[in-house]
Amino acid sequence: xxxxxxxxxxxxxxxxxxxxxxxxxxxxxxxxxxxxxxxxxxxxxxxxxxxxxxxxxxxxxxxxxxxxxxxxxxxxxxxxxxxxxxxxxxxxxxxxxxxxxxxxxxxxxxxxxxxxxxxxxxxxxxxxxxxxxxxxxxxxxxxxxxxxxxxxxxxxxxxxxxxxxxxxxxxxxxxxxxxxxxxxxxxxxxxxxxxxxxxxxxxxxxxxxxxxxxxxxxxxxxxxxxxxxxxxxxxxxxxxxxxxxxxxxxxxxxxxxxxxxxxxxxxxxxxxxxxxxxxxxxxxxxxxxxxxxxxxxxxxxxxxx
Amino acid sequence: xxxxxxxxxxxxxxxxxxxxxxxxxxxxxxxxxxxxxxxxxxxxxxxxxxxxxxxxxxxxxxxxxxxxxxxxxxxxxxxxxxxxxxxxxxxxxxxxxxxxxxxxxxxxxxxxxxxxxxxxxxxxxxxxxxxxxxxxxxxxxxxxxxxxxxxxxxxxxxxxxxxxxxxxxxxxxxxxxxxxxxxxxxxxxxxxxxxxxxxxxxxxxxxxxxxxxxxxxxxxxxxxxxxxxxxxxxxxxxxxxxxxxxxxxxx
Numbered sequence: 333x334x335x336x337x338x339x340x341x342x343x344x345x346x347x348x349x350x351x352x353x354x355x356x357x358x359x360x361x362x363x364x365x366x367x368x369x370x371x372x373x374x375x376x377x378x379x380x381x382x383x384x385x386x387x388x389x390x391x392x393x394x395x396x397x398x399x400x401x402x403x404x405x406x407x408x409x410x411x412x413x414x415x416x417x418x419x420x421x422x423x424x425x426x427x428x429x430x431x432x433x434x435x436x437x438x439x440x441x442x443x444x445x446x447x448x449x450x451x452x453x454x455x456x457x458x459x460x461x462x463x464x465x466x467x468x469x470x471x472x473x474x475x476x477x478x479x480x481x482x483x484x485x486x487x488x489x490x491x492x493x494x495x496x497x498x499x500x501x502x503x504x505x506x507x508x509x510x511x512x513x514x515x516x517x518x519x520x521x522x523x524x525x526x527x528x529x530x531x532x533x534x535x536x537x538x539x540x541x542x543x544x545x546x547x548x549x550x551x552x553x554x555x556x557x558x559x560x561x562x563x564x565x566x567x568x569x570x571x572x573x574x575x576x577x578x579x580x581x582x583x584x585x586x587x588x589x590x591x592x593x594x595x596x597x598x599x600x601x602x603x604x605x606x607x608x609x610x611x612x613x614x615x616x617x618x619x620x621x622x623x624x625x626x627x628x629x630x631x632x633x634x635x636x637x
Numbered sequence: 638x639x640x641x642x643x644x645x646x647x648x649x650x651x652x653x654x655x656x657x658x659x660x661x662x663x664x665x666x667x668x669x670x671x672x673x674x675x676x677x678x679x680x681x682x683x684x685x686x687x688x689x690x691x692x693x694x695x696x697x698x699x700x701x702x703x704x705x706x707x708x709x710x711x712x713x714x715x716x717x718x719x720x721x722x723x724x725x726x727x728x729x730x731x732x733x734x735x736x737x738x739x740x741x742x743x744x745x746x747x748x749x750x751x752x753x754x755x756x757x758x759x760x761x762x763x764x765x766x767x768x769x770x771x772x773x774x775x776x777x778x779x780x781x782x783x784x785x786x787x788x789x790x791x792x793x794x795x796x797x798x799x800x801x802x803x804x805x806x807x808x809x810x811x812x813x814x815x816x817x818x819x820x821x822x823x824x825x826x827x828x829x830x831x832x833x834x835x836x837x838x839x840x841x842x843x844x845x846x847x848x849x850x851x852x853x854x855x856x857x858x859x860x861x862x863x864x865x866x867x868x869x870x871x872x873x874x875x876x877x878x879x880x881x882x883x884x885x886x887x888x
Binding site (some may be wrong): 382384385386402407408410412414416417418419420422423427431432434435436437475478482 | 639640642643644646647650651654655730731732734735736737738739740741743884885887888
């Protein structure tokens with residue numbers, strides 16, 4: 333079941349086409365990484381999903397209900413964390429959650445109970461100071477707490493980690509990982525290591541167009557490169573391996589820094605078998621034998637080309 | 638309704654914790670005390686300065702003249718500055734985005750902001766009025782006053798009109814300079830209108846500038862009725878306009 337469906341969405345600001353015929357689906361229960369450079373159209377897409385902007389063309393369905401501009405009912409199913417969440421500086425975290433709860437129509441007991449639970453989840457349970465004195469990371473964490481207050485089916489986070497230091501980033505990613513059982517998470521980012529760390533599925537967008545979409549494993553399998561590397565325990569073994577007459581038709585690069593060799597080939601299975609057979613026969617035991625997976629960076633750069 | 642109460646509570650806390658309530662209180666307290674004192678001692682101050690003007694003995698009416706002058710000019714100015722960020726601040730900062738995506742109706746935001754600002758304006762005005770009344774009673778007997786209710790309510794109504802103008806300005810321009818400029822622009826237009834005597838009775842500005850003529854009945858009450866009606870209509874229209882505009886605004 334798809335929690336979010338986007339069909340042929342377009343949005344133009346003046347002369348710039350921010351979103352250009354964008355279509356993709358987000359299945360329930362995953363962490364969905366929405367990747368793109370700055371200005372690729374990530375925030376615009378999210379604001380369209382929230383009904384904060386009016387789409388020129390196309391439709392958006394949240395849990396099979398249509399999103400309309402302005403006061404949209406679908407927002408009751410969505411929790412939203414803006415890229416730089418702005419709060420009322422003069423309120424305390426608990427007061428802010430209370431305000432949010434009352435606006436959504438929750439009763440007193442539920443608000444109290446969920447506030448405590450969520451503030452504990454994001455590590456702000458003992459913070460009594462006003463939001464004005466919060467660090468960026470704390471604001472971001474409070475942002476997640478307020479977004480989860482009405483138990484949304486879909487949590488949308490706009491670049492939650494971009495402005496944070498490594499510790500703050502780790503905290504946010506850990507929290508997102510933890511809320512995975514209760515809600516579907518969409519989060520946009522241009523930090524690819526974050527995607528690799530927690531996302532099940534990704535979509536890459538560039539200049540308002542979708543250029544890559546699927547699970548990380550699928551995408552990697554599709555773009556699997558035909559290279560592998562072997563690392564030896566001594567430089568004698570390495571030199572012998574490279575000059576072996578059985579392997580001279582292979583294209584090899586030796587690593588400058590260590591005792592490894594990278595091998596490029598057309599048929600990876602056959603070549604691997606050949607190399608192993610040669611190594612066993614000559615008793616050059618490798619310390620490492622590894623198929624080179626494409627990194628998300630290389631996939632991203634390739635997709636952009 | 639629950640959302641309206643919750644948001645209004647937040648508005649109130651905002652005015653309290655950003656010291657705006659305190660500023661309003663102090664300013665209108667000072668005006669309240671100044672009005673009768675100034676009226677009482679102005680002739681003596683002038684005499685002490687060695688100028689022989691032969692001023693008439695001051696009366697309660699002089700105290701009220703001070704009240705309308707101070708509240709109508711400085712008081713309104715302070716009120717407008719205090720409320721200038723009423724819509725603008727939240728739109729400029731983006732604090733409403735969280736709240737609106739939580740399903741708060743946009744009209745609730747406008748109505749609640751108008752409601753809380755009106756309450757604060759009403760209380761400040763009443764506060765100032767009661768203090769002036771009390772001190773005036775200390776110095777003089779109340780006499781020579783006509784159309785008391787209308788004289789005082791019309792200045793209050795003009796304040797309400799300015800508040801809705803600030804709200805519309807905030808929705809339109811998303812910053813408090815825009816709100817202030819809209820009020821400033823309207824004031825300029827109404828000042829220009831006041832040059833033409835025949836248009837005077839339709840000009841809402843008379844409600845804050847000509848109250849003494851009403852209180853002393855030197856002008857017929859009917860000279861003010863059109864301005865009163867126009868001011869009421871404008872206030873309602875500005876409020877409705879703000880709601881319609883905000884509903885269509887992309888935030």
